[in-house]
Amino acid sequence: MSRPTTATIHLDALRHNLARMRARAPGARVMAVVKADGYGHGLERVARALEGADGFGVAALADAERLRAAGLSQRIVLLSGFDEPADLPALRRLGVETVVHHDAQLAMLEADAAQGGAPVRCWVKVDTGMHRLGFAADRVGEVHRRLRALPNVAGEIGLMTHFSSSDEFDGPRTPAQIAAFEAAVAGLPGPRSLCNSAGVLGWPQAHGDWIRPGGALYGVSVVEGVSAPDFDLAPAMTLSTRLIAVNRVARGERVGYAASWTCPEDMPVGVAALGYGDGYPRQAPPGTPMLVRGVRVPLIGRVSMDLITLDLRGIPDAAVGDPVVAWGRGLPVEEVAAHAGTIGYELVCSITRRVRFVED
Numbered sequence: 245m246s247r248p249t250t251a252t253i254h255l256d257a258l259r260h261n262l263a264r265m266r267a268r269a270p271g272a273r274v275m276a277v278v279k280a281d282g283y284g285h286g287l288e289r290v291a292r293a294l295e296g297a298d299g300f301g302v303a304a305l306a307d308a309e310r311l312r313a314a315g316l317s318q319r320i321v322l323l324s325g326f327d328e329p330a331d332l333p334a335l336r337r338l339g340v341e342t343v344v345h346h347d348a349q350l351a352m353l354e355a356d357a358a359q360g361g362a363p364v365r366c367w368v369k370v371d372t373g374m375h376r377l378g379f380a381a382d383r384v385g386e387v388h389r390r391l392r393a394l395p396n397v398a399g400e401i402g403l404m405t406h407f408s409s410s411d412e413f414d415g416p417r418t419p420a421q422i423a424a425f426e427a428a429v430a431g432l433p434g435p436r437s438l439c440n441s442a443g444v445l446g447w448p449q450a451h452g453d454w455i456r457p458g459g460a461l462y463g464v465s466v467v468e469g470v471s472a473p474d475f476d477l478a479p480a481m482t483l484s485t486r487l488i489a490v491n492r493v494a495r496g497e498r499v500g501y502a503a504s505w506t507c508p509e510d511m512p513v514g515v516a517a518l519g520y521g522d523g524y525p526r527q528a529p530p531g532t533p534m535l536v537r538g539v540r541v542p543l544i545g546r547v548s549m550d551l552i553t554l555d556l557r558g559i560p561d562a563a564v565g566d567p568v569v570a571w572g573r574g575l576p577v578e579e580v581a582a583h584a585g586t587i588g589y590e591l592v593c594s595i596t597r598r599v600r601f602v603e604d
């Protein structure tokens with residue numbers, strides 16, 4: 245039998261989550277963020293499932309290339325912008341819009357204009373307090389004017405910003421960022437885009453013309469401590485495997501590397517074909533939940549490269565071949581992530597190439 249480790253991608257969940265985002269922001273268009281290989285779910289399959297989106301947000305030109313090669317004709321925005329002059333012909337060839345967040349990009353566009361470059365669509369990124377990418381608010385008018393004046397900047401210029409803390413629904417930072425953005429872009433023409441997933445859920449006054457959900461489309465929790473199903477979002481990935489051994493281990497015996505876990509009594513120990521070589525987090529401590537035949541059981545011992553061990557006292561008749569779910573339907577990825585000291589986003593992005601991907 246081939247290795248049973250499988251990531252099942254639920255296309256219906258992707259479509260459901262897109263519909264939820266649309267319903268939350270009925271006046272806005274949706275730029276579905278598919279960076280990092282569709283948050284680890286597979287770029288082309290995600291984009292095809294989300295073909296009802298008005299556009300896609302990517303972090304790399306290579307992703308745009310793959311989307312066009314897959315026949316997707318929606319608008320595509322390169323969220324961190326282009327890196328070098330040679331990227332401009334690629335943007336034009338692929339019909340990709342670029343974010344402009346830095347003077348270096350502005351200079352490249354001006355040099356390209358001087359050489360008669362053909363038009364590219366642009367979005368100006370405004371730094372409203374996250375201090376990662378974007379022009380300071382007091383420079384937006386000037387940047388907009390300079391872009392407007394360029395013959396190689398096509399059509400409307402978009403205006404966007406990104407929130408640092410949109411999942412803090414009671415916090416002061418997002419209202420401050422919204423106010424800073426509105427002041428920076430006041431009077432300038434062009435579509436507005438502010439909201440990532442948590443922005444869509446928590447800050448309806450900021451929906452603007454385009455929302456940019458990522459995590460919510462994949463059914464990953466976008467608000468700490470709140471599970472995705474609480475927002476009626478469905479997990480788009482189930483990571484599963486099977487038991488490949490069930491052993492009786494005597495009281496006082498130790499399980500796994502470093503002999504770190506001691507059996508408190510004679511007990512059945514399950515071994516599942518899943519490890520950090522598949523992208524399961526090695527930091528997941530004993531007690532991290534898994535589902536065996538749909539029943540919750542705790543992980544015990546250390547996560548190794550190919551294998552994990554499970555306390556099967558809750559399912560005494562568990563047998564080799566029984567299905568094991570590491571996260572997804574029935575077990576939110578954020579719950580596993582909380583045990584492992586990370587977030588669901590990182591886990592779904594970390595599945596490795598040896599895992600079989602299937603669609604349902």
Ligand SMILES: *Cc1c(COP(=O)(O)O)cnc(C)c1O
Pocket residue numbers: 277279323406439440441442456457458459460466
């Ligand atoms: C990743 C990203 C998003 C999507 O964020 P989520 O929290 O996953 O919804 C939106 N906008 C930009 C600029 C991003 O980089």
